[in-house]
Amino acid sequence: MTTATTLSASTDPAARRPPLGGWLAVLSVMAGIFSIVTTEILPIGLLTPIGDDFGVSDGTAGLMMSVPGIVAAVAAPVVTLSTARIDRRVVLCALVLLLAVADFVAAAAPVYWVVLASRVLVGVIVGGFWSIAAGLAERLVRAESVARATAVIFAAVPLGSVLGVPVGTFIGDHAGWRTAFVVMGVMSVAVFAALLLVVPPLAPVRAVRPAVLSSLLRHGAVRRILLITFLTVLAHFGAYTYVTPFLEDVTDIGPGAVTGLLLLYGVAGIAGNFLGGVLVASRPRAAFGTATAMMAGATLLLPVLGGSPAGAVALLVVWGIGYGAVPVSTQVWFARAAPQAPEAAAVLFTASFQATLSLGALAGGAVVDHATPSVVMALGGTVVALATAVIVTARRPTV
Numbered sequence: 001m002t003t004a005t006t007l008s009a010s011t012d013p014a015a016r017r018p019p020l021g022g023w024l025a026v027l028s029v030m031a032g033i034f035s036i037v038t039t040e041i042l043p044i045g046l047l048t049p050i051g052d053d054f055g056v057s058d059g060t061a062g063l064m065m066s067v068p069g070i071v072a073a074v075a076a077p078v079v080t081l082s083t084a085r086i087d088r089r090v091v092l093c094a095l096v097l098l099l100a101v102a103d104f105v106a107a108a109a110p111v112y113w114v115v116l117a118s119r120v121l122v123g124v125i126v127g128g129f130w131s132i133a134a135g136l137a138e139r140l141v142r143a144e145s146v147a148r149a150t151a152v153i154f155a156a157v158p159l160g161s162v163l164g165v166p167v168g169t170f171i172g173d174h175a176g177w178r179t180a181f182v183v184m185g186v187m188s189v190a191v192f193a194a195l196l197l198v199v200p201p202l203a204p205v206r207a208v209r210p211a212v213l214s215s216l217l218r219h220g221a222v223r224r225i226l227l228i229t230f231l232t233v234l235a236h237f238g239a240y241t242y243v244t245p246f247l248e249d250v251t252d253i254g255p256g257a258v259t260g261l262l263l264l265y266g267v268a269g270i271a272g273n274f275l276g277g278v279l280v281a282s283r284p285r286a287a288f289g290t291a292t293a294m295m296a297g298a299t300l301l302l303p304v305l306g307g308s309p310a311g312a313v314a315l316l317v318v319w320g321i322g323y324g325a326v327p328v329s330t331q332v333w334f335a336r337a338a339p340q341a342p343e344a345a346a347v348l349f350t351a352s353f354q355a356t357l358s359l360g361a362l363a364g365g366a367v368v369d370h371a372t373p374s375v376v377m378a379l380g381g382t383v384v385a386l387a388t389a390v391i392v393t394a395r396r397p398t399v
Contacts, residue, residue, distance in 0.1 A: 038164025069358025071123025272324020
């Protein structure tokens, strides 16, 4: 941590909480991110049944992924700036309660545009919650535990893939996709109660201002990280959003098997998260470069080897491990590039990640409607290979 961070933590009453209370607060924030991530990417596993229910194409159904990302990219700075003087616990609780509303609205949607309206709310929640939660660890636990607490909070990202999406897909297969959103709404209400009970009052500190954000964008290292993040996330969500149609049409497996493969992918993602977290601390460029190279190899080979279940399984594992290291790598790079403004760095991280997520899903939808899922995979592999080239050819590590 920087000196400024240490000082603010030492003067913050929350930083002096008993260890157990601090870790309960960390876990509740993690649960909040888990609920948000799961809700955001839940349509990946339910794309086909939702599309069939409303009579829309896979590409149009993919708007459920692109809309939240577009909104989140705008919401990250807007929510953070507009709530700069409000207790952070109050903001987090309000956002999670709004998440429950969005889930219930999606579950009850009579027409497809109502589902998309609920996804607009999800985008606001993602942008606001992530930007605030990213820098909370230092205010919830003692200084020596901040790194571990940060890792726990962001472990919710791969956990959303490991548990959230496969379980949501399983529920959707057996009880209908609407039930999956009802379950997420109930979970969000439970997370709201947990945040209210165990997170201490968190008066805002080091408020983010527009001038700070603009100054970061003039930083060469930050711009380089933004480019690499753009290429990597664009490729991933352009391809992964349509992995279910690929497995059903190309690998020719049923919905139950798709759920199992998504679960396997998620388990690989958790492994990649922790492996990447270990490596990025000492060798950030090697960690990110290895992750993107694995993603490129897997997606480029899927159209060739993914026709068989064995080939699809092996490549999904490689893809999962590679992408699992991406969120922790990008977050560490952003934080190290701007140690003097951690919340501003978190805003840029969230905005860039979410904007590119939506663009990737939108681009993948346009391709899948006019070509095939195999073409989507090949294009995704080409783009992430370009990201790998940018990392490898850099004269020195960006951080």
